[in-house]
Amino acid sequence: MDTKKILKKHNIRPKKNLGQNFLINNKIAQRQVKHADIQPDEKILEIGGGVGTLTQELIKTPGKITVIEKDPKLHKILKKRFGEKITLIQGDAIQTDYGETDKVVANLPYQISSEITFKILKKPFKKAILMYQKEFAERMTAKPGTKEYGRLTVGVDLYSNAEILEKIPQTAFYPQPKVMSALVKLTPKNPKYTPKNQEFFLDFTKAIFSQRRKKLKNAMKNTRHMLNPKPTKKTLKQTIKKLDKTTEKRPEKLTPSQIADCSNKLYTEIQKTKKQ
Numbered sequence: 001m002d003t004k005k006i007l008k009k010h011n012i013r014p015k016k017n018l019g020q021n022f023l024i025n026n027k028i029a030q031r032q033v034k035h036a037d038i039q040p041d042e043k044i045l046e047i048g049g050g051v052g053t054l055t056q057e058l059i060k061t062p063g064k065i066t067v068i069e070k071d072p073k074l075h076k077i078l079k080k081r082f083g084e085k086i087t088l089i090q091g092d093a094i095q096t097d098y099g100e101t102d103k104v105v106a107n108l109p110y111q112i113s114s115e116i117t118f119k120i121l122k123k124p125f126k127k128a129i130l131m132y133q134k135e136f137a138e139r140m141t142a143k144p145g146t147k148e149y150g151r152l153t154v155g156v157d158l159y160s161n162a163e164i165l166e167k168i169p170q171t172a173f174y175p176q177p178k179v180m181s182a183l184v185k186l187t188p189k190n191p192k193y194t195p196k197n198q199e200f201f202l203d204f205t206k207a208i209f210s211q212r213r214k215k216l217k218n219a220m221k222n223t224r225h226m227l228n229p230k231p232t233k234k235t236l237k238q239t240i241k242k243l244d245k246t247t248e249k250r251p252e253k254l255t256p257s258q259i260a261d262c263s264n265k266l267y268t269e270i271q272k273t274k275k276q
């Protein structure tokens with residue numbers, strides 16, 4: 001069914017604060033669902049159902065579809081359109097415990113891109129096909145040494161391989177967003193090493209990228225207070241010595257593996273001093 005017609009019929013005025021840029025191009029929704037390659041009985045989660053443009057494609061697959069929608073008015077429309085065919089949750093996807101899921105397919109409300117991405121990544125999943133603002137997608141998939149490379153890249157890389165599938169023009173949405181979008185595929189990865197403490201790693205990454213143009217050793221010294229557990233000055237000095245040449249580089253030039261190595265070594269040293 002035509003998205004604009006449904007919006008008109010229900011007198012929906014798109015809400016900016018809920019990121020309501022509705023997809024009006026069914027072909028894109030179809031491609032998005034095809035990318036997800038949904039198998040019988042797989043648990044599929046859609047975040048932000050809107051008036052159901054993507055949902056109407058998802059229900060054609062053999063998956064078990066769960067849709068979360070925050071806006072009560074849109075929730076009502078989805079209930080009327082899809083009834084028993086889907087599990088429908090009215091609520092905030094950030095706060096809601098949506099249980100286990102195999103695949104996530106969504107045109108995300110862009111203001112929660114970061115928070116919802118990490119929520120997805122931190123739980124077991126097989127694949128996610130997600131629409132983001134193009135700039136955000138480029139930061140997720142950036143290479144070290146580029147201006148887009150940063151803590152988002154490194155954080156996402158810890159859990160998954162991220163790939164831009166296609167760039168999507170503003171005309172695919174109503175109302176048209178100011179910037180282009182991009183469809184991204186996330187697949188979980190088996191890390192070569194597991195950072196001992198993932199939250200520590202994410203804090204460490206945030207800390208050092210707040211000083212991305214300083215040498216790592218100085219960035220680490222300047223941001224000691226941002227870490228939990230916080231290393232003593234002595235522990236930090238010892239770790240920097242052990243890390244040797246890596247700490248002479250700028251954070252923006254380090255690969256995700258090098259950053260994880262630094263974070264792991266620091267975390268291990270902190271644990272050692274705690275035991276003493």
Ligand SMILES: C[S@@+](CC[C@H](N)C(=O)[O-])C[C@H]1O[C@@H](n2cnc3c(N)ncnc32)[C@H](O)[C@@H]1O
Pocket residue numbers: 018019020021022023024047048049050051052053054055068069070071074091092093094106107108109110112
């Ligand atoms: C970009 S629109 C996509 C709508 C629809 N899936 C489509 O493709 O046209 C984002 C949707 O997410 C909903 N939304 C915004 N914040 C949300 C949140 N925190 N939790 C769940 N849904 C949210 C909005 O109301 C809106 O329907």
